[in-house]
Amino acid sequence: MPICCATSSTLGSKSLNYHVNHDNSVCRWQVTDIPIPVGIDLFSFDSSDEACMARTCLIAVLERFNASNFGPKFQFVDHPSHSAFFVRFGGDHSSYANAFFPGSHPKDWYIDLFRPSLTLSEDQEQSLRNTPSRGEDISAAKAQALEQNLVKILMHEMLHVVGVRHCDAQDTETMERCVRYPHDLSDDKNNEERLMERSLDWRIFSQLDWMNRTLQEIREIYAMKGGDFLGCHRIRDVSWEVGAKQRKEIALRNARCCIA
Numbered sequence: 001m002p003i004c005c006a007t008s009s010t011l012g013s014k015s016l017n018y019h020v021n022h023d024n025s026v027c028r029w030q031v032t033d034i035p036i037p038v039g040i041d042l043f044s045f046d047s048s049d050e051a052c053m054a055r056t057c058l059i060a061v062l063e064r065f066n067a068s069n070f071g072p073k074f075q076f077v078d079h080p081s082h083s084a085f086f087v088r089f090g091g092d093h094s095s096y097a098n099a100f101f102p103g104s105h106p107k108d109w110y111i112d113l114f115r116p117s118l119t120l121s122e123d124q125e126q127s128l129r130n131t132p133s134r135g136e137d138i139s140a141a142k143a144q145a146l147e148q149n150l151v152k153i154l155m156h157e158m159l160h161v162v163g164v165r166h167c168d169a170q171d172t173e174t175m176e177r178c179v180r181y182p183h184d185l186s187d188d189k190n191n192e193e194r195l196m197e198r199s200l201d202w203r204i205f206s207q208l209d210w211m212n213r214t215l216q217e218i219r220e221i222y223a224m225k226g227g228d229f230l231g232c233h234r235i236r237d238v239s240w241e242v243g244a245k246q247r248k249e250i251a252l253r254n255a256r257c258c259i260a
């Protein structure tokens with residue numbers, strides 16, 4: 001059964017949907033020489049195995065993102081209090097994950113991974129058992145499948161983090177606006193970015209990847225001048241350092257709670 005991403009937040013497009021903030025602006029990360037630091041709260045996970053897998057997958061996704069060279073760069077940092085945002089286990093929600101958009105409140109800058117993003121569904125496990133070549137080493141096959149699932153989920157969430165909304169946002173997320181890019185595409189232009197569908201089925205995870213067209217469109221948006229307009233929305237750059245002090249205090253408070 002397909003599981004949804006919980007990140008919602010459209011007057012969008014069937015091309016790239018870019019998030020519009022409540023002040024009517026379109027926000028991007030401010031690009032500087034310093035990559036945006038991304039951490040992980042290892043202690044939020046139920047086991048060290050899960051924490052280690054999430055860390056490995058996050059590093060792999062950030063490296064691939066940087067290699068695509070679209071604008072802002074991200075770097076993995078080990079301590080959450082040093083990060084612009086971090087990945088953590090979000091609990092037993094029924095969806096895969098939840099991310100945020102640039103320009104949202106800094107206290108919300110987390111990628112939450114929920115239980116389905118770290119666990120194989122019954123039907124995926126059954127499928128692995130029924131695959132003859134995998135039957136002899138089912139635990140290795142399970143580990144490989146879990147990593148593939150999580151990499152694809154993080155690839156999806158990282159597009160949210162740079163401002164991209166779901167490909168069907170104009171129909172399903174009408175409470176929050178987005179703007180299409182390029183905005184001169186006709187309405188019947190189909191969005192082929194299946195990775196950004198709100199509901200993702202593990203059966204097609206192996207086929208999903210960032211499309212070159214999507215990366216190019218993000219690159220073009222990040223190449224515009226600050227203050228330019230995307231449709232009727234002014235582009236506003238957001239520094240990752242906004243709210244850094246607040247997030248550091250939260251991270252330290254959580255650390256003290258763990259010690260107590």
Ligand SMILES: [Zn+2]
Binds near residue numbers: 005
């Ligand atoms: Zn999503």
